[in-house]
Amino acid sequence: MExxxxxxxxxxxxxxxxxxxxxxxxxxxxVFSREKWALLGKFGVLGASVPAKHGGGGLTALxxxxxxxxAGRGCPDTGLVFGAAAHLFACxxxxxxxxxxxxxxxxxxxxxxGDLIAGNAMTEPEAGSDxxxxxxxxxxxxxxxxxxxxxxxxxxxxxxxxxxxxxVTDPAAGHWGITAFALDxxxxxxxxxxxxxxxxxxxxxxxxxxxxxxFVPADAxxxxxxxGSAIFQHSMGWERACLFALYLGVQDRLIERCLEHVxxxxxxxxxxxxxxxxxxxxxxxxxxxxxARLLLYRACWALDQGEDATLFAALSKLAVSxxxxxxxxxxxxxxxxxxxxxxRGIEAALRDAIGxxxxxxxxxxxxxxxxxxxxx
Numbered sequence: 351m352e353x354x355x356x357x358x359x360x361x362x363x364x365x366x367x368x369x370x371x372x373x374x375x376x377x378x379x380x381v382f383s384r385e386k387w388a389l390l391g392k393f394g395v396l397g398a399s400v401p402a403k404h405g406g407g408g409l410t411a412l413x414x415x416x417x418x419x420x421a422g423r424g425c426p427d428t429g430l431v432f433g434a435a436a437h438l439f440a441c442x443x444x445x446x447x448x449x450x451x452x453x454x455x456x457x458x459x460x461x462x463x464g465d466l467i468a469g470n471a472m473t474e475p476e477a478g479s480d481x482x483x484x485x486x487x488x489x490x491x492x493x494x495x496x497x498x499x500x501x502x503x504x505x506x507x508x509x510x511x512x513x514x515x516x517x518v519t520d521p522a523a524g525h526w527g528i529t530a531f532a533l534d535x536x537x538x539x540x541x542x543x544x545x546x547x548x549x550x551x552x553x554x555x556x557x558x559x560x561x562x563x564x565f566v567p568a569d570a571x572x573x574x575x576x577x578g579s580a581i582f583q584h585s586m587g588w589e590r591a592c593l594f595a596l597y598l599g600v601q602d603r604l605i606e607r608c609l610e611h612v613x614x615x616x617x618x619x620x621x622x623x624x625x626x627x628x629x630x631x632x633x634x635x636x637x638x639x640x641x642a643r644l645l646l647y648r649a650c651w652a653l654d655q656g657e658d659a660t661l662f663a664a665l666s667k668l669a670v671s672x673x674x675x676x677x678x679x680x681x682x683x684x685x686x687x688x689x690x691x692x693x694r695g696i697e698a699a700l701r702d703a704i705g706x707x708x709x710x711x712x713x714x715x716x717x718x719x720x721x722x723x724x725x726x
Contacts, residue, residue, distance in 0.1 A: 359413060363420045367599075369393045370424030377695055378427040380552030382509060384467075386427070390434050391464020395421050399438065399588075400446055404458035411588065412650040414438075415595035422599025426695055428702040429553030435593040436505040436554070437461070441468030441514040443588045444581050445532050448572040453532060457512060469510030469535065471501035471559055472582060481516075481582065482525055486561060488517035494568045495519070497531070497539070497561035503709075507557045508545050510535040514585075515561075516578045528578030531570045539564030550701030589710050590663035591649040594670040597706055598646065601639040601674060604681045604699055608632055611685060622684070631680050638673035645669050664711075664719040671706035672713060678703045 355363070373389050390396050399414040400406020409417065421431045442461045445454060460466035477483040486499025497517055504510070513535045520527030543558035573581050609632065612622035622628045645666035652659035678700035682689035689696040707713045 359416065362413070363416050366393060366395070366417055366420035367424040370395075370421050374425045374427055374430075376426055377693065378553070380427060380429060380698075382430070382433070382553055382555050384509070386430055386553075387434075387467060388464045390421070390430070391462070393421070395431075395434050396438060396464050397442070397458075397462025399592075400442060400458055400462040404446070404454060404462060406458070406462040410650075411592055411653040412647060415592040415646060415650045418592060419595040419599040419602075422596030423602045424599070426603070426698075427553040428596065428600055428698070429551035431553075431596045431599075432551055432593070432702075432705075433506050433554035435589070435596055436470050437468045439588040439593050440470035440472075440505075440585050441512065441532075444514055444530060444572055444585045447584065448530065448577070448581050449532060450569055453569055457532065461512065466511040467506050467509050468512040468514060469504045469506040469559075470585075471504045471507065471513050471515035473501060473503045475500060475502050475558075481528075481579070484516060484518055484528060486515070486517040487521075488519045488529055488531070488566070490519070491565070493565075494570070495529075495531070495566045497533075497564040497566055499561050501559045501561075503546070503556055504542075504559045505554055505556050507535075507559050508542050508555045513540070513559070514572070516582055517561075519575050519578075523576060525579040526576050528582075529575045530572040530578040530581040531566050532572055533564075533566050533570045537564055537566070549704055550698065551705050586710065587653060587659055587663060590667045590716075591646070591653050591659055593710065594667055594706065595646055597670050597674045597703070598639060598643050600699060600702070601635065601642075601677050604677060604696075605632065605635050605639065607696070608635065608681050608684050628684065631684060635677040635680055638669070638677055642666060642669035642673050660719060661723040664716040664723070667710060668713055668716045668720075671703070674703040674706055675700070 394407050395417055397406030398409045398417045402408035425431050445457055461468055488495040488497050514532050516528050516530050518527055519529040539562050541560045545555045545557050612628050615622050649659045649662035649666045652662055681696050685696050688694050
């Protein structure tokens with residue numbers, strides 16, 4: 351087993367941490383802007399795993415995860431990095447792997463550079479974890495399809511130029527009757543609701559999108575009609591294996607801040623770091639981060655080898671997301687009342703962490719996936 355990184359891998363990680371740390375203020379205003387988005391494109395985050403011939407970095411899943419780990423560490427606006435991950439893994443990679451050549455040529459350079467923003471429109475008001483309960487329909491017509499339905503929790507939705515969405519084309523076929531599309535978000539018949547007011551991830555705007563008689567040309571279909579479920583699960587493989595690397599970066603950043611705090615602050619005539627209850631808490635934060643990191647790297651390695659990554663992706667998603675909540679809570683306890691104040695940004699880590707146990711398949715869905723992989 352080789353645990354070392356090449357010089358190129360180390361340099362890419364260090365450069366991404368340095369670039370994002372310098373570009374984004376330590377106490378950010380969590381307001382989305384295309385200027386911020388363009389910087390992520392410039393730093394190679396948005397197109398990390400996109401083939402070089404289409405303007406991307408051409409990186410493996412493991413190297414892509416490291417890019418997002420570095421961005422999560424350097425950029426305090428975790429919602430912005432999450433929006434970039436949703437853009438790349440849930441939207442751009444399905445286009446890379448399943449779109450026709452003309453659609454790839456038209457969309458991928460802009461998606462990789464940050465000129466275009468992609469939104470993932472899968473979840474519906476009555477179909478969250480149960481993706482087989484979709485009600486949005488795509489009716490075949492001359493030259494394409496007509497979409498009708500409502501999607502909810504569309505990450506990047508209000509600012510998207512491209513939507514990757516899924517709709518029922520054959521109601522009698524169950525999971526095999528769902529088709530995936532990559533379409534212009536500015537098409538007639540598409541309307542967006544107001545951005546959701548969320549607990550966290552404020553840098554990623556999300557909203558409901560409604561399709562009303564929206565014509566989609568045939569070349570917007572990803573793969574073949576009926577392959578939507580398989581394409582979605584493929585994108586979830588990328589998302590569960592790579593997206594949560596950003597939370598590893600956030601945990602590293604929290605540990606850094608906690609160490610700085612407990613080394614410098616004194617109570618009862620001693621540095622906080624000298625109290626065993628304090629040092630034990632930080633050790634647990636480090637243990638969670640490093641254990642989850644190994645699982646996530648294992649999932650990415652399996653993806654790169656063409657192996658089934660379901661088991662390790664589910665395990666790593668559980669370990670990272672639930673560990674993030676626990677470590678963010680610990681950080682607030684270590685900072686005390688200061689950790690409760692928004693101006694310090696510590697409390698933001700907890701608000702941003704909660705969503706990680708819900709999106710990309712809630713924690714109990716991941717447990718069920720693991721149970722199934724174990725033959726239960």
